């Protein structure tokens with residue numbers, strides 16, 4: 001018989017949200033297992049070489065991969081309570097008995113029966129429909145970043161970027177830093193969506209930005225050799241002549257959507273919220289879902305930023321530990337209130353408005369007894 | 370290999386150099402780094418063919434979610450090459466089918 005591992009708190013996903021949740025739960029004395037499917041902890045952070053935006057409290061101004069190093073160092077202080085498994089994917093969660101199945105690599109399965117679960121599975125990249133979008137060479141922006149910033153591999157010779165939001169702009173700049181030529185950036189809207197600083201950097205380097213344009217088709221027989229792009233009107237209908245762009249990579253930066261399969265499987269109440277970019281779990285002010293033993297944090301709870309993901313992770317970790325009777329009640333109430341205030345501050349600006357609208361659709365004021 | 374030699378911010382620490390084969394051809398990559406990264410550095414873009422229409426597929430999400438980069442490693446099909454570490458002597462092959470799950474010998 002295969003042994004079922006037991007733990008007080010299981011954290012699924014070791015990005016900024018999951019690391020923060022694991023840290024806080026362990027700091028209150030919980031036994032924690034943290035699993036991540038990737039080969040290193042840190043999630044999206046390890047690919048980010050730029051200095052982060054956001055609040056000073058949440059390390060704005062620090063490069064993403066450095067923030068990850070700081071969190072990992074903090075995690076080391078709790079080594080005796082946190083068992084980390086990397087290259088370990090949570091593959092299923094069974095409603096009947098609360099067991100989570102995991103696989104190390106591709107073949108070594110085992111089971112965990114946790115008392116509490118924090119889901120911090122992050123996000124997945126979106127793809128838009130166009131002929132030949134399956135060709136090798138059409139890559140997600142995160143994937144291109146992984147190749148060049150984590151493993152030092154040159155992704156291609158000439159890249160067409162699709163999307164001029166922050167991710168499209170930042171990844172274009174990073175590609176140039178890695179010595180890759182950018183053929184252009186295609187953007188359907190009539191203005192650049194990302195922050196001005198990021199747009200200014202690529203503009204200064206002479207990268208053409210095709211506003212009100214879309215990708216019509218990827219060209220190539222076996223792999224990408226180029227693309228057709230075309231202008232679009234106010235109703236997103238194509239107008240004017242197609243332009244042919246030579247490129248061996250078409251990099252898709254058209255948005256992310258929360259990774260929520262395990263939340264569905266667990267039976268959490270879910271809702272579609274466009275402002276949070278997909279289906280998300282209903283949650284209370286402590287990130288607890290409709291299932292009393294399941295919490296959610298970070299991009300899995302709605303696409304936002306690493307800064308918010310870290311604070312949500314801390315809230316989820318503390319509240320999960322509290323539900324197990326850990327920590328001092330008054331002290332915890334105070335810490336949680338402080339973290340909630342920080343989240344509110346992070347969402348105070350103009351960009352935060354959309355997030356707040358989205359959160360209004362999926363937040364519950366306490367699940368009751 | 371197509372590697373970044375100079376970078377203004379990053380300083381890459383690669384694993385040990387190891388040999389492996391792809392469809393019989395001997396190649397070199399870094400131990401512990403994803404198979405997909407090693408193949409890409411060797412200029413290989415096509416990792417599998419779709420079972421019905423025989424269309425090429427390759428790298429796409431790099432986080433083990435999309436199933437585009439499946440290939441066959443030491444006889445095991447459907448290996449997520451973007452999050453499977455390269456080991457010395459691996460026999461890697463293009464996946465041409467859905468793959469059959471081998472049953473354990475008793």
Ligand SMILES: Cc1cc2nc3c(=O)[nH]c(=O)nc-3n(C[C@H](O)[C@H](O)[C@H](O)COP(=O)(O)OP(=O)(O)OC[C@H]3O[C@@H](n4cnc5c(N)ncnc54)[C@H](O)[C@@H]3O)c2cc1C
Nearest residue numbers: 013015016017036037043044053090122298299305306307
């Ligand atoms: C180009 C780019 C630039 C950005 N710039 C900024 C910025 O300047 N400032 C900022 O605040 N934010 C920025 N962000 C956003 C930020 O990176 C994310 O919001 C943040 O990483 C989300 O954290 P997370 O922990 O929720 O998810 P992630 O970082 O995505 O981590 C999720 C983790 O879960 C693991 N996982 C998923 N499913 C499973 C499973 N079933 N089993 C085991 N493990 C699993 C994954 O392997 C991954 O490690 C940027 C993002 C990108 C792509």
